[in-house]
Amino acid sequence: MLGIGRFRNRDCQGISRRAFLQVGATLPFVCGFSTLGGQISQAADAAKAKSVLVVWLGGGPSHLDLFDPKPKASSQFRGPFATIDTHLPGVSFTELLPKLAARSKNFSLIRTNINYEGGHRPASSIMLTGSVAPDGGEDRGGKPGQYPPNYGSILARHRATSELPGFVSLARGPIGDGVGPIFGHGGGTWGKGHDAFMLSCSDSGEVSIPALQLPEGLSPMRLTDRRTVLASLDQMRRTVDSAEFDKWDGVYKRAYALLTASDASKAFDLTQESDSTRNTYGHTSFGQSALLGRRLVEQGVPYVQVNWSQYVEVFFPFSDYGWDTHSDNFGLMADWHGPLLDRVLSALLDDMQDRGLLDSTLVICMGEFGRTPRINNIGSRDHWPSCYFSVWAGGGVAPGRVIGESDANGEHPLTDPIAPAMVGTTILELAGMSTARRAEMGVLSGGRVIDDLL
Amino acid sequence: MICCNTKRHARQLWLIARMRRTSIFVICFFVVACLTAASAVADKPIRLTHDGKRKLSPVFMPGGDSIAFTVHHVPNQVIVKRLNLTDGSQEPLFPADPAHQFDAAFSRDGRYRSYCRSASIRQLVLVIQDTRDNNKEFIFLPPGSSRGTVRSLKFTPDGRRIVFTLSAAGGLQIASVNLKGEDLKRLTESEGTNYWPSISPDGKSIAFSSSRNGPYDIYVMDIDGGNVRRLTNSPTRDIRPAWSPDGKQIAFTSARDGNYELYVMNADGIHPRRVTNHPERDDFAAWQPDGKKLLTVAERDGRMDLYLIDVPE
Numbered sequence: 001m002l003g004i005g006r007f008r009n010r011d012c013q014g015i016s017r018r019a020f021l022q023v024g025a026t027l028p029f030v031c032g033f034s035t036l037g038g039q040i041s042q043a044a045d046a047a048k049a050k051s052v053l054v055v056w057l058g059g060g061p062s063h064l065d066l067f068d069p070k071p072k073a074s075s076q077f078r079g080p081f082a083t084i085d086t087h088l089p090g091v092s093f094t095e096l097l098p099k100l101a102a103r104s105k106n107f108s109l110i111r112t113n114i115n116y117e118g119g120h121r122p123a124s125s126i127m128l129t130g131s132v133a134p135d136g137g138e139d140r141g142g143k144p145g146q147y148p149p150n151y152g153s154i155l156a157r158h159r160a161t162s163e164l165p166g167f168v169s170l171a172r173g174p175i176g177d178g179v180g181p182i183f184g185h186g187g188g189t190w191g192k193g194h195d196a197f198m199l200s201c202s203d204s205g206e207v208s209i210p211a212l213q214l215p216e217g218l219s220p221m222r223l224t225d226r227r228t229v230l231a232s233l234d235q236m237r238r239t240v241d242s243a244e245f246d247k248w249d250g251v252y253k254r255a256y257a258l259l260t261a262s263d264a265s266k267a268f269d270l271t272q273e274s275d276s277t278r279n280t281y282g283h284t285s286f287g288q289s290a291l292l293g294r295r296l297v298e299q300g301v302p303y304v305q306v307n308w309s310q311y312v313e314v315f316f317p318f319s320d321y322g323w324d325t326h327s328d329n330f331g332l333m334a335d336w337h338g339p340l341l342d343r344v345l346s347a348l349l350d351d352m353q354d355r356g357l358l359d360s361t362l363v364i365c366m367g368e369f370g371r372t373p374r375i376n377n378i379g380s381r382d383h384w385p386s387c388y389f390s391v392w393a394g395g396g397v398a399p400g401r402v403i404g405e406s407d408a409n410g411e412h413p414l415t416d417p418i419a420p421a422m423v424g425t426t427i428l429e430l431a432g433m434s435t436a437r438r439a440e441m442g443v444l445s446g447g448r449v450i451d452d453l454l
Numbered sequence: 455m456i457c458c459n460t461k462r463h464a465r466q467l468w469l470i471a472r473m474r475r476t477s478i479f480v481i482c483f484f485v486v487a488c489l490t491a492a493s494a495v496a497d498k499p500i501r502l503t504h505d506g507k508r509k510l511s512p513v514f515m516p517g518g519d520s521i522a523f524t525v526h527h528v529p530n531q532v533i534v535k536r537l538n539l540t541d542g543s544q545e546p547l548f549p550a551d552p553a554h555q556f557d558a559a560f561s562r563d564g565r566y567r568s569y570c571r572s573a574s575i576r577q578l579v580l581v582i583q584d585t586r587d588n589n590k591e592f593i594f595l596p597p598g599s600s601r602g603t604v605r606s607l608k609f610t611p612d613g614r615r616i617v618f619t620l621s622a623a624g625g626l627q628i629a630s631v632n633l634k635g636e637d638l639k640r641l642t643e644s645e646g647t648n649y650w651p652s653i654s655p656d657g658k659s660i661a662f663s664s665s666r667n668g669p670y671d672i673y674v675m676d677i678d679g680g681n682v683r684r685l686t687n688s689p690t691r692d693i694r695p696a697w698s699p700d701g702k703q704i705a706f707t708s709a710r711d712g713n714y715e716l717y718v719m720n721a722d723g724i725h726p727r728r729v730t731n732h733p734e735r736d737d738f739a740a741w742q743p744d745g746k747k748l749l750t751v752a753e754r755d756g757r758m759d760l761y762l763i764d765v766p767e
Contacts, residue, residue, distance in 0.1 A: 071668075075645040076624055080665030082690045082709075095669070095690045095709050172529055202529075203507065275755075282756035283506045285529060310529075315572040315603075317553050320530045327577040327603045327621060330647050330665075334693060335510060339714070339735060343756075378599045378621035379647060 047432025049362035049395030051297040052155060053352075054305045055290065055345060057367035058124065058175055059312035059323030060388075062381050064373055064410045065333050066341070067389040068111045069094045077373045077409045080330050081338075091402050096338030099346035105400040106349055107363075107393035108453055112404025112413035115369045115385035115420060120177045120312045120324065123368035123385055125184025130424025130444050138183055147188035151427050152196055152303035154443050158433055159302045168296055169196035170289040171307040172320070173210045178313055185305075196305065201289040205270035205278065267299040268292070281347045286340060290348045297352075297361050302431070308341075323367055329380040349393055362395025362430050366423070373410040387412050390423065392453055396430045403452045421447040430454075499752070499761045502537060503544075506757025511557045511606075511738060512750075516564035518743040522547055523751075523760060524556050534558040534569055537760065554578075559607035559616065566633055568607050568616055578603040580618065582633055594635030596621055606650050610677070611657040617641070619649045628662055628679070641679035650694045653677070654701050654721070661685070661695035661704055672706055672723070685723030696739045696748075697721070705729070705739035705748055705765075716750060718765055727766055 062079075064070055069083045069092055083092040086104035093101045117123040122137030131148040135141065149157075156166020174181040187194025200210045266272060270291060281287040286308055293306040313319035314332060325332050345365055352358040370388025371381035387406045393399060405414045425447025428438060439445035502521070503509070512523035521537040527546075534547040534555045547569075548555055554572035561567070565586050570578040580594035596602030598621070606619045610630075620629040620640070628641040628651045642648040646665035653660050658677055663670045667684070670691040675682040686692045690709040697704055698721075705718045711728065714735040719726035730736035735753035742749060747762045 075665070080647045080670050080691070082669035084690070098709075098712055279755035279757075282753075284508065284756075287756065315554055315577045316574070317572055318530055321526070321532075327601045328605060328626075330626065331605055331619070331649060334691070336508065375624055376599075377623040378596075378602050379624065379626040380601070380621065 047430065048360075049427075049430040049432070050360040051301060052151070052303045052362045052364070052395070052427055052431055053293050053297055053348075054152075054303075055293075055348070055363070055365040055391075056128075056175070056305050056307045057323050057341070057365065058308055059120065059314070059325070059367065060123075060369045060371055060383055061323045061337070061341075061367050062325065062329060062333065062371035063111070063384075063388045063406075064371070064381075065094055065329070066097060066338065067093055067109055067391070068406055068410050070373070070408065070410050073373070073409050076375055079375070081333070088400060088402060094338070096333060097342045099342045103346055103349055106353065106358075107391050107399055108397055108401040108403060110390045110392065110403045110418050110450070110453075111387075111406050112415055112417050113366070113370075113388045113390050113420075113423070114413065114417040115388075118369070118383045118385050120368060120383075121180065121182050123383075124175075124182040126420045127184075127366065127368045127423065128182070129184040129188065130421040130447060133183070138180065142183060144181075144183045144186070145189065145191070147183045147186075149188045149190045149194055149443065150185055150196065151424050152305060153187045153190060153194040154428060154438075154441065155303045155431050155433070157190070157194060157441065158431075158437065165197035165301065167194075167196045167303045167305075168199060168301050169305040169307065170199050170201055170293060171210075172200045172285075172310040173198065175307050175310055177311060177324075178316055178318060199268070199292070201270075201285060201292045203283050203285045203288060205283075205288045205291075207268045207270070207292065267295045267301075270295070277351065280351070282340070282343050284340060284344075287344045287347070290344050291351075294348060294351055294355075294357070297357060298355070325371065325380060326376070326382055327378060327380050329371065345391070352394060358394035360395065362397065362427065363393040364390060364423075364427065366390035370410075384411075387417075390418075397453050401452065403450065418450055422450050426450045426453060497764050499763045500747075502539070502542075502749075502760040502762060504759060506759060508758050509738075509751045509760060512760055513558060513560070513740050514743055514749065516560050516562060521749065521760065522558040522560070524558070532556060557605055557607050559609055561609045561613040562611055563613055566609065566613065568609070570604055570607065574600075576600060576602045578605065580604040580607065580616065580631070580635060582616065582635055584633075592633065592635040594631050594638075597638070598623070608651055608653050610653055611655060617651045617653060617660060619651065625665075628660065639679075641675065642682075644682075652695045652697045652704070654697050655699055656701055661697055663691075663693045663695065672704070674721075674723075683723075685719070686726070692717075694738060696741060698741050699743055699745040703765075705741065707737050707739065716748065716763075718748075729763065729766060 065079050065081055070078050071083050081094040081096055084095050084101050085092055086101040088104050115123045115126055116132060117126055117137055119139040122139050125147055126132055128150050129148040133142050133147045135146050152167030159166050175185055176182045198210055200208045281291045289306050293304045296304045309320045309322040311319040312322040312324040314321055314325055352361060369383055369385035372384045376382050407414050424444050426449050429449050508526040510524040512521050515522050519539050522534055525535050527533045532554045535544050536547045537544050556570040558569045566584055568582045571581045573579050576595050582592040583589045596604055603621045604618045608617045615630045615632055617630040619626050626647045626649055628648045630639050631637060644666040648662055648664045651660050651662045659674050660677060661674045664673050670693050672686045672692045672695045673682055673684050688710045692706055692708045695704045695706045702721055703718050704721055707714055708717050714737045716729040716736045716739050717726050718729055736750055738751040740749040748765055750761050750763060751758055752761045
C-alpha cells in the first residue's frame, strides 16, 4: 500500500510491476527506529497531549453554514440550511452536520476565532504558526525561510524523535493556493530540515511520498536492495548537481529509513484496518487520510496534519475541491463539503475514543478563516477572518463546551476573540511545552492559553 | 432497505392481530411473513457502478441505454462520464476537455448536449454542443463577476432552451438561455437561493428548490417563471426535485428524517412517501425513462455508486 513519488505498489489488479518498496519484513532494515510503538520521548510523558492531530480545512469553511448558524438573520446572511439541535442546551449546528451534532458532548467548539489576514497563504501561515510573518506575508512579497516555524515543527523539535518524522502532513503535495505554497506550513527560520514530512493518501488508501521523484537510472525495483541503493546514490552523487542531489538524498534517506522500518511501515498500511473501520471513514482521500493520521498518532508521531485538499480552490482546473467557495457555496456545501466533513470528523473522533487515544491526543479541526456572513453578489461567500470556528477534542480539552459568541449575523465576536497565538500556545502547552521551554526555543513565549477549553 | 409500504403493512397486521386478541406468537409470525413477502416483491437495488468514487447528477441519456454522470475522477479533475448500460463500460463524455466538468444534460432528440465547464474567465460556464455539427460549441458566460457560475442544467422538452441555476446578486436564481447561449431570461428573482430546476414533461412547469422562506423547500412555477406555488414545507432541506416521465410525481432528496433520503410525492405536493431508508446517503434521484425505477447516487460502506431502485406505489 505504499510507494515513493509517482509510483504505486498496488492497484485493483494486484501487485504492480512498478512497485518497489513493499513495506514489511522482507525489506532490508537500514536504520534503527527506536522511537516507534509507544516509546515516546520523555518530553511527551508529562504532556496531556502526547500527539496533536490537526484536521486542516484549507480555503476557509463557512462558519454560518456549519457550526455557527444564524437562522434569525435576514436572507442576505443566513443561507439556505436549517438548524438542528445538538446535545448542548441552546446550541445548534446546521443540518449539514447531523453526526457531529450527535457527538457534540465529545468536543468543544470555539466560535470566535479571528485572523489578521484575508489572503489564504498569509492567513494560513498565521494560523499554523501563531505569528505574523515579519516580512508581511506571502501576498506582500514574503519569502520562504523567513517565517516562524509551524506548531508541528516546534513540537517535533521539542520531542526529538530520531528518524521518525515528528511532523507528518498528509496531502498530495505542499499545501497552498494557485499562487504558491503556504510558507508557514514548514520549518520556516529553522530550515527545511524541520519541514513537515509529506505523505499522500489516495481514496483507495494507497500511500505515497509526493515530493520524491526517483533520479534517472534508479529504478524502483533496485531500491529494495540496500547495497544497490547505496552504490547508485554514490554514482549519482558524482554525476549530478551536488546541491540538488543533497536535497533529494536527504529526503530520500529519511523516507527510505521510515518506509523500511517494520513498525513504521505498519502505520502506513491501511489494509491492516478492518473493512468496517475503513468504510466508516469513507473511501475518499480525506477520509482515508484521517484514518492514516490516526494510525500515525497510534505509532507515536507527535504532530500530524490531515489536509482536506492540497489546494484551497474548488473549481480552477488544477484544484482539488478545497473550501474556498467564492462560487456556488450553497451547492457545494450540500453536495460535498458538509456531508464529507460530517462523516470523516465524526469517524475520527469515534475511532480515537474507541481506541483510547483521544485522552492523549489533541484533535483540532480548523481553517485559516471563515466566510463572509453577507452573501456576495454571485450568491456565495468570500473570505472572512473577523470571526470563525475551530473544533477541539481530547488531549486535555474539556468536552461539550462552546467558547465565545458571535453577533447576530456572525460577523464579529461579542466575547473575547481567540487570536491565532492563543491557538498555538494552547496546542503547545497541552503538548507539554511550558512557557519556559517555548521561551528557550524562541517560539510563542508570550502567548495566552485558551483557559475556557481546559 | 425496507420501504415504507412494508412498515405500513406490518403495522396494519399488528393492529388487526391486536383487535382479534391473538397471541404475540401469531403477531410475530405474520409480521415476519409480511416482511418476507414484501422483500420478495420489491426488487433489490441494482448497483450500476463499483468504483466507489464520488458521483453527482446522474441522468439517462436519450434512448435510455446510457447514463451520464459527474464523477470525481482523479483528485484534481471532476469529469462527466458515460455508462453504457448494455455492457457496463464507461468512458469520458468530453475526453478532450481538461477542465472540471459538471451536470451534463441532453436535448430529448439527442442532438444537443450541455455541461458546466470550469474556466478562468468565469468559474463555471455553460457549454452547449451541437452533435450534428461536429460538436460545435456555444458558450454562455454568467454575467457579472469573474467567479460567476451556472449549475444544474435541464433542456426544455421542446429542445429550444436550457434552464439552469445562475449565480446572481444576493442569491442564486433560475434562468434560461437558447441553444446559442443567448437570450438570457431570469425566471426567479426572489430572496435566498433558487436551485435544481426540473421541467415537467409537458414543458409547462418547473419544479425547483428555494430558500426564500427559510430552509430549502420545493416549489413549482410556470415555465415563464410566473405562478409560483410551494409544494413542501419541511423543517429541513428538500432539494433536487425530479419530475417523473408521466408528469404525475416528483422525486426529491430530503433530510426530514435525519439524513439524505429519497422521497416521492404527487406532482401537486401531496402524499410524500419515503423511498430509501439507510443511515448513509441517498441522493440525486433521476427517473428511468419508463418511470418504474429511480436512478440514484447512494453511499454504501463509504463508497458512492449509481443504483437503480424501485419506486413505491
